Amino acid sequence: MSIETIEKQELLGQHAGPAAEKSKRARNIVFSVLGFAAASVSSFLIPDNQNVDDKVYRIILIGLILCYILTGILSCREKTVWNKYADRAPFRFAMGILLGVWDLLSTKTSILPLPFFPGPSQVTAVFSQDTAFLLQNTLYSLRLFTVGFLAGIILGVVTGILMGWFAKVNYWVFPALKLTGVIPAVAWMPFALTVLPTSFLAGVFLIAICAWFPVAFMTAQGMASTQKVYFEAARTLGAKQGYLLFHVALPNAVPQIFNGISTANGLAFTTLVVSEMMGAKGGLGYYINWAKAWSSYDKVYAAIIIMAILFSLIMKGINLIKDRLLVWQRGIIK
């Protein structure tokens, strides 16, 4: 098998280190792909009980196997990267087994009844059968999310700065913030749909308002938590109000601002899907509603998978920006 040859290459490629370390690495890579390998074997060898197209599912399984072998070999070079890889090995194994069991219970034996519980083959087949429409709705969601979320963050940071810096603004705005903060943003839906001309703008409004609250709150809190000594040090160095605000209080608040953005991200994504399901004429939420009307549960699950991937990618992007901006924290906070 290809796994074995690559495993051998990996063993030969390692010049330094004891043999035990090498075989441990090989075992971790094999462990990572073993679940997916088992799922592929059962998909190829056991005959289908349902009339489905297994192609995409099999491509994904083999793709995952190749991907984990490759990243496993590449991550050998650096210890921290490798440790992270090795740490996830049992999880990957379990994922593979889970996929295999799902496949067995549905496509292979129909123990899970259709149309409510389609197998992995049927769900993934949607990606190739309905590519254009799915992609269109994904992009629609992405557009709505980006515009609404960015608007919410900008609005939140600005409000937070004003609240954190001017006691008067805090006095008047904080109660309003607290009030809107406890109301789920989708409760504004009827209002938004009535007042705003398009459902897109209504969605932007809802997402922005739900992101606004945690970001504004955390920004204000982060600025207020600035130690007195930083302000005093800056003032003895000749700093005026503008400098104190933008170069002392604001950088001090950046870690908290990102806490706010992470919280906002979850809320905004929920709001996105709910608002699309309620009023929009496009987007993944709309797609789910539409698929449900046709009892195409495979499409519902396919859309859910895309949402999961989309959400974790957005989360990853935010964390990348955060790590870049908070280099100075590396080593202080684990």
Added chain:
Amino acid sequence: MSNENLIEISSVSRTYTDAESRDVNALKDVSLSVKKGEFLSIIGPSGCGKTTLLRLLAGLDRPEKGEILLDGTEVTAPGAKLGYVFQQGSLFPWLTVKNNIAVGLKARHIYADNKSEVDRFIGMVGLDGFENSYPHQISGGMAQRVAIARALINNPESLLLDEPMGALDAFTRIDLQNKLLELWKENHTTMILVTHDVDEAIYLSDRIVIMTPRPGRISEIIELKLGRPRNRGSEDFTLLRTEILEKLHLASKTTEPEYAI
């Protein structure tokens, strides 16, 4: 007012309200002149108001009575003319060593024309190679060097040092004391150092101000006639240390007991 006096403190008083809402006389009727270019130390037991006096000098706090003049102008707010070195932890954690030192120039919008100054001051305090380190990555002694360089880059009339070596170990402390003398000679900055370390005060100062607590006031000003560089083991040094310690002891004996307010 004499021309060579840089700072004139006249009859300054400051009262605080403590946690039990009692009034505490942090400073009562304190007067002091600081000569241009001198190295002055303020020494005394905790609670004698030495840090309060330094904060008033810097404009970080305002006196209730009396006034403080810098070059004939009243000090009403902190600014670049009076550099201040805090006890510890005053570096901006989100800025590198280099950018911490550049804060004074950036805050006064003169950074673009003086970029080379930052490197010069990094070299002056011996931190070459640490320009891009963050405050949490360097030692306490190095952090205080950064704090001193950061204050000196503004070329202040006077550098106010609030126990800058209080949190350092003995070796680092001696090292930093020598560095401070070096910087003092090089930049001709008037130094005002608050400390509770008698040796440090004798090693560094032209004059030592002894303060006593409750209420905080100046009990004595000692003019040091020792030559430089000073030897901590010399007879004169030891005699002076004994004399100051006795005075501090005596001073704290004659103060009012704590319960009689």
